[in-house]
Amino acid sequence: xxxxxxxxxxxxxxxxxxxxxxxxxxxxxxxxxxxxxxxxxxxxxxxxxxxxxxxxxxxxxxxxxxxxxxxxxxxxxxxxxxxxxxxxxxxxxxxxxxxxxxxxxxxxxxxxxxxxxxxxxxxxxxxxxxxxxxxxxxxxxxxxxxxxxxxxxxxxxxxxxxxxxxxxxxxxxxxxxxxxxxxxxxxxxxxxxxxxxxxxxxxxx
Numbered sequence: 001x002x003x004x005x006x007x008x009x010x011x012x013x014x015x016x017x018x019x020x021x022x023x024x025x026x027x028x029x030x031x032x033x034x035x036x037x038x039x040x041x042x043x044x045x046x047x048x049x050x051x052x053x054x055x056x057x058x059x060x061x062x063x064x065x066x067x068x069x070x071x072x073x074x075x076x077x078x079x080x081x082x083x084x085x086x087x088x089x090x091x092x093x094x095x096x097x098x099x100x101x102x103x104x105x106x107x108x109x110x111x112x113x114x115x116x117x118x119x120x121x122x123x124x125x126x127x128x129x130x131x132x133x134x135x136x137x138x139x140x141x142x143x144x145x146x147x148x149x150x151x152x153x154x155x156x157x158x159x160x161x162x163x164x165x166x167x168x169x170x171x172x173x174x175x176x177x178x179x180x181x182x183x184x185x186x187x188x189x190x191x192x193x194x195x196x197x198x199x200x201x202x203x204x205x
Contacts, residue, residue, distance in 0.1 A: 001155075002157075004156060004157065005155040005156055005157055007156070008078050008149050008152070008154075008155055008156060009078065009081070011149065011150045011152065013079075013082045013084060013085065013152060015150060015151075016079065016150070016151045016152045017151070019147045019148075019150035019151035019152075020147070020148075020151035020153060022147045022151075023103055023144050023147035023148045023151055023153070024103075026103075026107065026140060026143055026144040026147065027103045027106060027107050027144055029140075030106075030107040030110045030111060030140045030141070030144065031058075031106060031107070031109075031110045032110075033110050033111060033114055033140070034050075034054050034110055034113055034114045034117075036114070037050060037114055037117055037118065038050075040118070040121065042121050043117065043118075043121055049177075050117060053113070053117075053173050053174055053177055054110075054113055056173045057109050057113050057169045057170050057172075057173040057174075058106065058109050058110075058169075060169045060172075060173065061105050061106060061108075061109045061165055061166050061169040061170075062102075062106075064105075064165050064169070065100065065102050065105060065162075065165070069099060069100045069102070069161075069165075070097035070098075070099065070100070070102070073099045074096045075096070075097075075098040075099035075155075075158070076095055076096055076098055077095045077096075077097070077098040077152065077153055077154065078098070078149075078152040078153070078154070078155060079095060079152040079153070080095050082152065098153070098154055098155060098158050099157075099158050099161065100154075100158045100159075100161035100162040100165065101145060101148050101153070101154045101158045101159045101161070101162030101163075102162065103144050103145075103148050103153075103162070104141050104144050104145040104148060104154075104158075104159050104162035104163050104166065105141075105162035105163070105165045105166035105169075106166060107140050107141040107144045107145075107166065108137075108138075108140075108141035108162070108163050108164075108165075108166025108167045108169075108170060109166040109167075109169050109170040110140075110170065111136075111137035111138070111139075111140050111141060111170070112134070112137045112166065112167040112170030112171050113169075113170035113171070113173070113174065114137065114170075115133040115134050115136070115137040115170075115171075116170060116171045116174045116175065117174050118133055119133055120174055120178055137167075137170075138163075138167075141162075141163050141166060141167070142163070145159035145160075145162065145163060146159075
């Protein structure tokens with residue numbers, strides 16, 4: 001275990017249950033956040049398109065988690081190293097799914113998706129205001145990630161990876177749809193099923 005990840009053990013293991021509950025609450029609140037986008041009249045007119053894009057963003061992040069994260073790597077959660085806990089608890093099969101943090105990833109999808117859509121619908125906003133949207137989007141996943149570590153569910157690198165995957169998914173899907181609207185001869189969207197994950201690309205001549 002690298003030195004950077006070891007500092008997670010500075011947290012008190014006795015606080016882990018409360019921290020896990022807080023992270024669950026943070027995730028639930030965050031994934032519903034994009035609903036607030038429909039307060040904006042311009043976005044509300046495209047509610048179906050925006051809703052489908054959000055679903056695509058979450059599905060993309062979920063499949064990356066499944067095929068390239070916990071479904072592909074057996075990394076034990078920090079809780080498995082806490083000798084004060086029972087062997088039965090530390091040996092639960094779910095404890096091998098530390099990499100990467102799905103809670104942090106799903107939260108980041110929601111918040112960065114909301115920031116990207118807001119910025120796309122308001123191109124007149126200043127660079128500073130657009131940057132502020134992304135800065136605010138980083139707060140909920142950082143909050144959830146912190147409590148996932150405090151809950152002994154993930155190491156720092158798990159949280160950082162989940163943050164990056166979620167933020168990229170939340171930004172990428174709206175960006176690709178925006179690009180496809182500008183270039184009507186190009187059509188592309190995530191291609192995801194139970195056997196494979198990729199990107200569908202169609203060029204019309």
